[in-house]
Protein backbone atom coordinates (compact mmCIF):
# COMPACT_ATOMS: atom_id res chain seq x y z
CA UNK A 427 0.00 0.00 0.00
CA UNK A 428 1.36 3.41 -0.97
CA UNK A 429 1.98 5.87 1.88
CA UNK A 430 0.96 9.37 0.78
CA UNK A 431 1.61 12.56 2.77
CA UNK A 432 -0.56 15.44 1.51
CA UNK A 433 0.76 18.82 2.65
CA UNK A 434 -1.10 22.11 2.62
CA UNK A 435 0.69 25.37 3.36
CA UNK A 436 -1.66 28.35 3.27
CA UNK A 437 -5.22 28.61 1.99
CA UNK A 438 -6.44 31.99 3.32
CA UNK A 439 -7.43 30.50 6.66
CA UNK A 440 -9.56 27.68 5.25
CA UNK A 441 -9.45 23.93 5.66
CA UNK A 442 -8.42 22.66 2.22
CA UNK A 443 -10.96 21.39 -0.30
CA UNK A 444 -8.24 20.35 -2.77
CA UNK A 445 -6.31 18.22 -0.28
CA UNK A 446 -9.47 16.56 1.06
CA UNK A 447 -10.69 15.86 -2.48
CA UNK A 448 -7.40 14.22 -3.50
CA UNK A 449 -7.38 12.32 -0.20
CA UNK A 450 -10.79 10.83 -0.99
CA UNK A 451 -9.64 9.62 -4.43
CA UNK A 452 -6.42 8.09 -3.12
CA UNK A 453 -7.99 6.46 -0.05
CA UNK A 454 -10.67 4.91 -2.24
CA UNK A 455 -7.87 3.46 -4.37
CA UNK A 456 -6.32 1.89 -1.27
CA UNK A 457 -3.54 4.38 -0.45
CA UNK A 458 -2.71 5.23 3.15
CA UNK A 459 -3.15 9.02 3.21
CA UNK A 460 -2.07 11.45 5.93
CA UNK A 461 -2.64 15.21 5.91
CA UNK A 462 -0.50 17.98 7.31
CA UNK A 463 -1.59 21.62 7.20
CA UNK A 464 1.51 23.63 7.95
CA UNK A 465 -0.60 26.80 8.23
CA UNK A 466 -1.92 25.53 11.56
CA UNK A 467 0.34 22.58 12.49
CA UNK A 468 4.02 21.90 13.03
CA UNK A 469 5.69 19.57 10.52
CA UNK A 470 5.23 15.91 11.49
CA UNK A 471 8.67 14.59 10.52
CA UNK A 472 7.82 10.95 11.27
CA UNK A 473 5.04 11.01 8.65
CA UNK A 474 7.37 12.54 6.08
CA UNK A 475 10.09 9.95 6.69
CA UNK A 476 7.75 7.03 5.95
CA UNK A 477 5.95 8.53 2.92
CA UNK A 478 6.35 7.06 -0.57
CA UNK A 479 4.70 10.08 -2.16
CA UNK A 480 4.76 13.63 -0.78
CA UNK A 481 2.18 15.85 -2.48
CA UNK A 482 2.03 19.60 -1.80
CA UNK A 483 -1.10 21.59 -2.65
CA UNK A 484 -0.31 24.97 -4.25
CA UNK A 485 -3.56 26.87 -4.86
CA UNK A 486 -2.01 30.31 -4.42
CA UNK A 487 1.12 32.42 -4.60
CA UNK A 488 1.82 32.51 -0.84
CA UNK A 489 1.49 28.71 -0.56
CA UNK A 490 3.99 28.31 -3.41
CA UNK A 491 6.55 30.55 -1.75
CA UNK A 492 6.18 28.63 1.51
CA UNK A 493 6.54 25.36 -0.41
CA UNK A 494 9.82 26.57 -1.91
CA UNK A 495 11.13 27.17 1.61
CA UNK A 496 9.88 23.82 2.97
CA UNK A 497 10.84 21.49 0.08
CA UNK A 498 14.58 21.23 0.91
CA UNK A 499 13.71 20.17 4.49
CA UNK A 500 11.23 17.56 3.25
CA UNK A 501 13.81 16.16 0.83
CA UNK A 502 16.39 16.05 3.61
CA UNK A 503 13.96 14.01 5.72
CA UNK A 504 13.12 11.60 2.92
CA UNK A 505 15.58 11.01 0.07
CA UNK A 506 13.54 8.32 -1.68
CA UNK A 507 9.97 9.67 -1.75
CA UNK A 508 8.46 10.91 -4.99
CA UNK A 509 7.55 14.64 -4.81
CA UNK A 510 4.48 16.10 -6.49
CA UNK A 511 3.06 19.62 -6.48
CA UNK A 512 -0.59 20.04 -7.46
CA UNK A 513 -2.95 22.99 -7.76
CA UNK A 514 -3.25 26.23 -9.69
CA UNK A 515 0.27 27.52 -9.07
CA UNK A 516 2.07 24.23 -9.77
CA UNK A 517 2.10 24.28 -13.61
CA UNK A 518 2.93 27.97 -13.94
CA UNK A 519 5.99 27.42 -11.72
CA UNK A 520 6.84 23.95 -13.06
CA UNK A 521 10.41 24.77 -14.04
CA UNK A 522 11.26 26.33 -10.70
CA UNK A 523 9.63 23.51 -8.72
CA UNK A 524 11.46 20.95 -10.89
CA UNK A 525 14.70 22.63 -9.85
CA UNK A 526 13.71 22.02 -6.23
CA UNK A 527 13.37 18.29 -6.89
CA UNK A 528 9.64 18.07 -7.60
CA UNK A 529 9.12 15.22 -10.07
CA UNK A 530 5.42 15.51 -10.93
CA UNK A 531 3.42 18.69 -11.53
CA UNK A 532 -0.37 18.60 -11.78
CA UNK A 533 -2.63 21.59 -12.39
CA UNK A 534 -6.25 22.22 -13.31
CA UNK A 535 -8.40 19.19 -12.50
CA UNK A 536 -5.69 17.30 -10.64
CA UNK A 537 -7.46 14.38 -8.90
CA UNK A 538 -7.24 11.98 -11.87
CA UNK A 539 -3.57 12.87 -12.29
CA UNK A 540 -2.77 12.12 -8.66
CA UNK A 541 -4.58 8.81 -8.89
CA UNK A 542 -2.59 7.93 -12.03
CA UNK A 543 0.63 8.97 -10.30
CA UNK A 544 -0.15 6.69 -7.33
CA UNK A 545 -0.75 3.78 -9.71
CA UNK A 546 2.50 4.57 -11.53
CA UNK A 547 4.45 4.55 -8.26
CA UNK A 548 2.66 1.56 -6.77
CA UNK A 549 3.32 -0.53 -9.88
CA UNK A 550 7.02 0.23 -9.73
CA UNK A 551 9.08 -2.21 -7.65
CA UNK A 552 11.69 0.46 -6.99
CA UNK A 553 9.93 3.73 -6.85
CA UNK A 554 12.79 5.79 -8.11
CA UNK A 555 13.29 3.72 -11.25
CA UNK A 556 13.05 5.36 -14.65
CA UNK A 557 9.38 4.53 -15.11
CA UNK A 558 8.32 6.06 -11.83
CA UNK A 559 10.60 9.06 -12.13
CA UNK A 560 9.21 10.63 -15.28
CA UNK A 561 5.80 12.21 -15.43
CA UNK A 562 3.33 10.61 -17.76
CA UNK A 563 0.25 12.52 -16.59
CA UNK A 564 -0.68 15.83 -18.30
CA UNK A 565 0.67 18.86 -16.44
CA UNK A 566 -2.67 20.59 -16.90
CA UNK A 567 -5.87 18.58 -17.17
CA UNK A 568 -9.22 20.15 -17.90
CA UNK A 569 -11.05 16.82 -17.90
CA UNK A 570 -14.59 16.81 -16.60
CA UNK A 571 -14.19 14.66 -13.51
CA UNK A 572 -16.77 12.81 -11.46
CA UNK A 573 -15.77 14.06 -8.02
CA UNK A 574 -15.88 12.12 -4.78
CA UNK A 575 -17.00 13.66 -1.51
CA UNK A 576 -13.85 15.20 -0.01
CA UNK A 577 -12.48 13.07 2.83
CA UNK A 578 -11.65 15.51 5.62
CA UNK A 579 -10.85 12.93 8.31
CA UNK A 580 -7.36 13.63 9.57
CA UNK A 581 -7.35 17.34 8.66
CA UNK A 582 -7.07 19.76 11.61
CA UNK A 583 -10.52 20.55 13.09
CA UNK A 584 -12.47 23.54 11.72
CA UNK A 585 -12.12 25.70 14.87
CA UNK A 586 -8.39 25.92 14.11
CA UNK A 587 -9.22 27.90 10.96
CA UNK A 588 -10.48 31.45 10.44
CA UNK A 589 -13.97 32.12 11.78
CA UNK A 590 -16.58 34.47 10.37
CA UNK A 591 -17.44 37.45 12.56
CA UNK A 592 -20.91 38.94 12.29
CA UNK A 593 -21.82 42.61 12.78
CA UNK A 594 -22.67 41.97 16.45
CA UNK A 595 -19.24 40.30 16.93
CA UNK A 596 -20.74 36.79 17.15
CA UNK A 597 -18.28 34.32 15.67
CA UNK A 598 -19.21 31.33 13.51
CA UNK A 599 -16.98 28.37 12.77
CA UNK A 600 -16.39 28.48 9.03
CA UNK A 601 -16.18 25.58 6.61
CA UNK A 602 -15.02 25.80 3.00
CA UNK A 603 -16.05 24.07 -0.20
CA UNK A 604 -15.91 24.56 -3.96
CA UNK A 605 -18.79 24.16 -6.40
CA UNK A 606 -16.58 24.90 -9.43
CA UNK A 607 -13.00 25.56 -10.49
CA UNK A 608 -11.52 27.69 -13.25
CA UNK A 609 -13.24 30.66 -14.84
CA UNK A 610 -14.80 31.47 -18.18
CA UNK A 611 -13.15 34.89 -18.19
CA UNK A 612 -9.61 35.84 -19.17
CA UNK A 613 -8.63 38.76 -16.95
CA UNK A 614 -5.02 39.62 -17.71
CA UNK A 615 -3.72 39.69 -14.14
CA UNK A 616 -5.50 36.53 -12.97
CA UNK A 617 -3.47 33.36 -12.24
CA UNK A 618 -6.43 31.21 -13.31
CA UNK A 619 -6.25 32.47 -16.90
CA UNK A 620 -2.99 30.72 -17.96
CA UNK A 621 -4.20 27.39 -16.55
CA UNK A 622 -7.91 27.20 -17.37
CA UNK A 623 -7.78 29.50 -20.45
CA UNK A 624 -11.42 30.50 -20.19
CA UNK A 625 -12.83 27.14 -19.04
CA UNK A 626 -14.50 26.28 -15.76
CA UNK A 627 -15.43 22.89 -14.38
CA UNK A 628 -18.19 22.09 -11.91
CA UNK A 629 -18.11 19.89 -8.84
CA UNK A 630 -21.30 17.83 -8.87
CA UNK A 631 -24.09 19.24 -6.72
CA UNK A 632 -24.47 16.10 -4.58
CA UNK A 633 -20.73 16.08 -3.86
CA UNK A 634 -20.80 19.74 -2.75
CA UNK A 635 -23.84 19.16 -0.54
CA UNK A 636 -22.29 16.06 1.03
CA UNK A 637 -19.12 18.05 1.72
CA UNK A 638 -21.18 20.79 3.38
CA UNK A 639 -23.12 18.19 5.40
CA UNK A 640 -19.87 16.74 6.73
CA UNK A 641 -18.56 20.16 7.71
CA UNK A 642 -21.82 21.14 9.43
CA UNK A 643 -21.56 17.87 11.39
CA UNK A 644 -18.02 18.94 12.29
CA UNK A 645 -19.30 22.24 13.71
CA UNK A 646 -19.44 24.67 10.76
CA UNK A 647 -22.02 27.43 11.13
CA UNK A 648 -20.94 29.15 7.92
CA UNK A 649 -19.62 27.94 4.57
CA UNK A 650 -17.27 29.83 2.25
CA UNK A 651 -17.68 28.86 -1.40
CA UNK A 652 -14.19 29.24 -2.84
CA UNK A 653 -15.24 29.16 -6.50
CA UNK A 654 -13.25 31.78 -8.44
CA UNK A 655 -16.64 33.06 -9.60
CA UNK A 656 -19.85 31.60 -8.18
CA UNK A 657 -21.90 32.87 -11.13
CA UNK A 658 -19.83 31.29 -13.91
CA UNK A 659 -22.62 28.73 -13.83
CA UNK A 660 -25.51 30.46 -12.06
CA UNK A 661 -27.98 27.56 -12.49
CA UNK A 662 -25.56 25.15 -10.79
CA UNK A 663 -24.72 27.65 -8.03
CA UNK A 664 -28.31 28.58 -7.24
CA UNK A 665 -29.45 24.95 -7.10
CA UNK A 666 -26.73 24.30 -4.51
CA UNK A 667 -27.54 27.23 -2.23
CA UNK A 668 -31.27 26.52 -2.43
CA UNK A 669 -30.67 22.91 -1.40
CA UNK A 670 -28.22 24.05 1.29
CA UNK A 671 -30.80 26.43 2.75
CA UNK A 672 -33.62 23.85 2.59
CA UNK A 673 -31.53 21.38 4.59
CA UNK A 674 -29.74 23.83 6.91
CA UNK A 675 -31.82 27.01 7.23
CA UNK A 676 -29.51 28.45 9.92
CA UNK A 677 -26.25 28.03 8.01
CA UNK A 678 -24.87 31.17 6.39
CA UNK A 679 -22.41 31.37 3.52
CA UNK A 680 -20.31 33.71 1.38
CA UNK A 681 -19.36 33.62 -2.29
CA UNK A 682 -17.15 35.44 -4.81
CA UNK A 683 -18.83 37.03 -7.84
CA UNK A 684 -17.38 39.46 -10.39
CA UNK A 685 -18.98 42.86 -10.94
CA UNK A 686 -20.04 41.96 -14.49
CA UNK A 687 -21.96 38.92 -13.24
CA UNK A 688 -23.56 40.86 -10.37
CA UNK A 689 -25.04 43.17 -12.98
CA UNK A 690 -26.00 40.45 -15.46
CA UNK A 691 -27.53 38.18 -12.83
CA UNK A 692 -29.08 40.89 -10.68
CA UNK A 693 -32.42 39.07 -10.57
CA UNK A 694 -30.77 36.28 -8.57
CA UNK A 695 -29.30 38.47 -5.83
CA UNK A 696 -32.44 38.29 -3.63
CA UNK A 697 -32.18 34.48 -3.82
CA UNK A 698 -28.66 34.66 -2.42
CA UNK A 699 -29.88 36.81 0.48
CA UNK A 700 -32.88 34.55 1.15
CA UNK A 701 -30.73 31.43 1.26
CA UNK A 702 -28.29 32.75 3.88
CA UNK A 703 -25.60 34.59 1.92
CA UNK A 704 -23.89 37.09 4.24
CA UNK A 705 -21.49 38.77 1.89
CA UNK A 706 -20.18 38.68 -1.67
CA UNK A 707 -16.49 39.12 -2.34
CA UNK A 708 -15.89 40.90 -5.64
CA UNK A 709 -12.55 41.56 -7.31
CA UNK A 710 -13.08 45.22 -8.20
CA UNK A 711 -9.32 45.83 -8.56
CA UNK A 712 -9.41 49.55 -9.48
CA UNK A 713 -11.65 52.60 -9.77
CA UNK A 714 -9.91 53.87 -12.90
CA UNK A 715 -11.39 52.74 -16.22
CA UNK A 716 -8.05 52.88 -18.05
CA UNK A 717 -6.49 50.52 -15.47
CA UNK A 718 -9.54 48.23 -15.59
CA UNK A 719 -9.20 48.05 -19.38
CA UNK A 720 -5.53 47.05 -19.09
CA UNK A 721 -6.54 44.27 -16.71
CA UNK A 722 -9.35 43.24 -19.11
CA UNK A 723 -11.70 43.11 -16.12
CA UNK A 724 -14.94 43.45 -18.07
CA UNK A 725 -16.37 46.21 -15.86
CA UNK A 726 -16.08 49.96 -15.36
CA UNK A 727 -16.07 52.11 -12.23
CA UNK A 728 -19.72 52.97 -12.91
CA UNK A 729 -20.51 49.23 -13.02
CA UNK A 730 -18.83 48.79 -9.64
CA UNK A 731 -20.94 51.57 -8.15
CA UNK A 732 -24.08 50.00 -9.58
CA UNK A 733 -23.12 46.59 -8.19
CA UNK A 734 -22.68 48.08 -4.69
CA UNK A 735 -26.19 49.54 -4.86
CA UNK A 736 -27.69 46.34 -6.25
CA UNK A 737 -26.20 44.28 -3.43
CA UNK A 738 -27.39 46.78 -0.82
CA UNK A 739 -30.90 46.71 -2.27
CA UNK A 740 -30.80 42.92 -1.91
CA UNK A 741 -29.53 43.30 1.70
CA UNK A 742 -26.18 41.78 0.89
CA UNK A 743 -22.76 43.17 1.82
CA UNK A 744 -20.09 43.52 -0.83
CA UNK A 745 -16.54 42.73 0.26
CA UNK A 746 -14.51 44.34 -2.53
CA UNK A 747 -10.90 43.47 -3.23
CA UNK A 748 -8.46 45.72 -5.07
CA UNK A 749 -5.07 45.82 -6.70
CA UNK A 750 -4.40 49.28 -5.33
CA UNK A 751 -0.86 49.66 -6.68
CA UNK A 752 -0.28 49.04 -10.36
CA UNK A 753 2.32 50.68 -12.62
CA UNK A 754 -0.45 53.04 -13.79
CA UNK A 755 -1.76 54.41 -10.49
CA UNK A 756 -1.03 58.11 -9.90
CA UNK A 757 -1.04 60.06 -6.60
CA UNK A 758 -4.41 61.57 -7.53
CA UNK A 759 -5.67 58.17 -8.72
CA UNK A 760 -4.83 56.63 -5.34
CA UNK A 761 -6.67 59.45 -3.53
CA UNK A 762 -9.64 58.94 -5.84
CA UNK A 763 -9.59 55.23 -4.97
CA UNK A 764 -9.80 56.07 -1.25
CA UNK A 765 -12.42 58.76 -1.82
CA UNK A 766 -14.62 56.34 -3.76
CA UNK A 767 -14.49 53.78 -0.94
CA UNK A 768 -15.54 56.42 1.58
CA UNK A 769 -18.18 57.92 -0.68
CA UNK A 770 -19.77 54.51 -1.25
CA UNK A 771 -19.70 53.91 2.53
CA UNK A 772 -17.58 50.80 2.04
CA UNK A 773 -14.88 51.37 4.67
CA UNK A 774 -16.32 48.72 6.98
CA UNK A 775 -16.48 46.28 4.06
CA UNK A 776 -12.91 46.66 2.81
CA UNK A 777 -10.17 44.68 4.57
CA UNK A 778 -7.44 47.31 5.20
CA UNK A 779 -4.78 45.17 3.48
CA UNK A 780 -6.61 46.00 0.23
CA UNK A 781 -5.23 49.59 0.44
CA UNK A 782 -1.71 48.18 0.09
CA UNK A 783 -2.01 45.34 -2.44
CA UNK A 784 0.56 45.55 -5.21
CA UNK A 785 0.09 43.95 -8.63
CA UNK A 786 1.73 40.53 -8.94
CA UNK A 787 2.88 39.43 -12.37
CA UNK A 788 3.39 35.67 -12.09
CA UNK A 789 4.78 33.35 -14.77
CA UNK A 790 2.34 32.96 -17.65
CA UNK A 791 0.45 36.17 -16.81
CA UNK A 792 -1.55 37.61 -19.70
CA UNK A 793 -0.28 41.04 -18.62
CA UNK A 794 2.96 40.14 -20.38
CA UNK A 795 1.03 40.47 -23.66
CA UNK A 796 1.11 44.26 -23.17
CA UNK A 797 4.18 45.89 -24.67
CA UNK A 798 4.15 48.51 -21.93
CA UNK A 799 4.37 45.70 -19.34
CA UNK A 800 7.14 43.95 -21.27
CA UNK A 801 9.09 47.20 -21.14
CA UNK A 802 8.44 47.58 -17.43
CA UNK A 803 9.30 44.20 -15.91
CA UNK A 804 12.68 42.77 -14.99
CA UNK A 805 13.92 39.18 -15.25
CA UNK A 806 11.70 36.59 -13.55
CA UNK A 807 12.52 36.51 -9.84
CA UNK A 808 12.56 32.84 -8.87
CA UNK A 809 12.56 33.47 -5.14
CA UNK A 810 9.55 35.80 -5.32
CA UNK A 811 7.92 33.81 -8.19
CA UNK A 812 7.02 37.01 -10.03
CA UNK A 813 8.29 39.35 -12.71
CA UNK A 814 9.43 42.35 -10.64
CA UNK A 815 8.35 45.83 -11.64
CA UNK A 816 8.99 49.36 -10.41
CA UNK A 817 6.55 52.22 -10.73
CA UNK A 818 7.75 54.90 -13.20
CA UNK A 819 7.23 57.34 -10.31
CA UNK A 820 9.38 55.99 -7.42
CA UNK A 821 7.27 57.90 -4.88
CA UNK A 822 4.36 55.53 -5.63
CA UNK A 823 6.49 52.52 -4.65
CA UNK A 824 7.46 54.36 -1.46
CA UNK A 825 3.79 55.15 -0.80
CA UNK A 826 2.86 51.47 -1.18
CA UNK A 827 5.49 50.47 1.37
CA UNK A 828 4.35 53.18 3.78
CA UNK A 829 0.67 52.21 3.42
CA UNK A 830 1.55 48.56 4.06
CA UNK A 831 3.27 49.56 7.32
CA UNK A 832 0.26 51.61 8.44
CA UNK A 833 -2.11 48.73 7.67
CA UNK A 834 0.05 46.08 9.37
CA UNK A 835 0.49 48.30 12.40
CA UNK A 836 -3.24 49.01 12.56
CA UNK A 837 -4.12 45.31 12.28
CA UNK A 838 -1.60 44.39 15.00
CA UNK A 839 -3.08 47.01 17.33
CA UNK A 840 -6.63 45.91 16.54
CA UNK A 841 -7.63 49.35 15.25
CA UNK A 842 -11.07 49.83 13.71
CA UNK A 843 -11.24 49.86 9.92
CA UNK A 844 -12.33 53.54 9.96
CA UNK A 845 -9.23 54.42 11.99
CA UNK A 846 -6.88 52.59 9.62
CA UNK A 847 -8.60 54.18 6.61
CA UNK A 848 -8.14 57.64 8.16
CA UNK A 849 -4.45 57.00 8.71
CA UNK A 850 -4.01 55.76 5.13
CA UNK A 851 -5.84 58.82 3.78
CA UNK A 852 -3.72 61.24 5.82
CA UNK A 853 -0.53 59.48 4.76
CA UNK A 854 -1.43 59.45 1.05
CA UNK A 855 -2.72 63.04 1.04
CA UNK A 856 0.62 64.42 2.18
CA UNK A 857 2.84 61.92 0.39
CA UNK A 858 3.28 63.10 -3.14
CA UNK A 859 2.35 65.97 -5.37
CA UNK A 860 -1.27 65.87 -6.47
CA UNK A 861 -1.27 67.89 -9.64
CA UNK A 862 -3.98 70.36 -10.60
CA UNK A 863 -5.81 72.80 -8.36
CA UNK A 864 -9.10 70.86 -8.67
CA UNK A 865 -7.43 67.69 -7.48
CA UNK A 866 -5.74 69.53 -4.60
CA UNK A 867 -9.08 70.89 -3.51
CA UNK A 868 -10.86 67.54 -3.96
CA UNK A 869 -8.47 65.64 -1.68
CA UNK A 870 -7.68 68.40 0.81
CA UNK A 871 -10.08 67.06 3.44
CA UNK A 872 -10.93 63.58 4.62
CA UNK A 873 -14.33 62.69 3.14
CA UNK A 874 -17.15 62.34 5.65
CA UNK A 875 -17.04 58.87 7.16
CA UNK A 876 -20.30 57.35 8.25
CA UNK A 877 -20.13 56.70 11.96
CA UNK A 878 -23.34 54.70 11.81
CA UNK A 879 -22.07 51.91 9.59
CA UNK A 880 -21.87 48.70 11.55
CA UNK A 881 -18.93 46.38 11.02
CA UNK A 882 -19.84 44.16 8.05
CA UNK A 883 -19.66 40.36 8.40
CA UNK A 884 -16.15 39.22 7.60
CA UNK A 885 -13.76 36.33 7.66
CA UNK A 886 -11.16 36.82 10.38
CA UNK A 887 -8.36 36.32 7.88
CA UNK A 888 -7.62 38.92 5.28
CA UNK A 889 -7.86 37.76 1.71
CA UNK A 890 -4.36 37.35 0.41
CA UNK A 891 -3.27 35.96 -2.92
Ligand code: SF4
Pocket residue numbers: 608609610611612613616617618619654655684709
Ligand atom coordinates in the same frame (compact mmCIF):
# COMPACT_ATOMS: atom_id res chain seq x y z
S1 SF4 B 1 -13.35 36.90 -13.38
FE1 SF4 B 1 -12.09 36.64 -11.53
S2 SF4 B 1 -11.55 34.49 -11.53
FE2 SF4 B 1 -12.26 34.96 -13.59
S3 SF4 B 1 -10.42 35.45 -14.78
FE3 SF4 B 1 -11.24 37.36 -13.97
S4 SF4 B 1 -10.16 37.72 -12.00
FE4 SF4 B 1 -9.88 35.54 -12.59
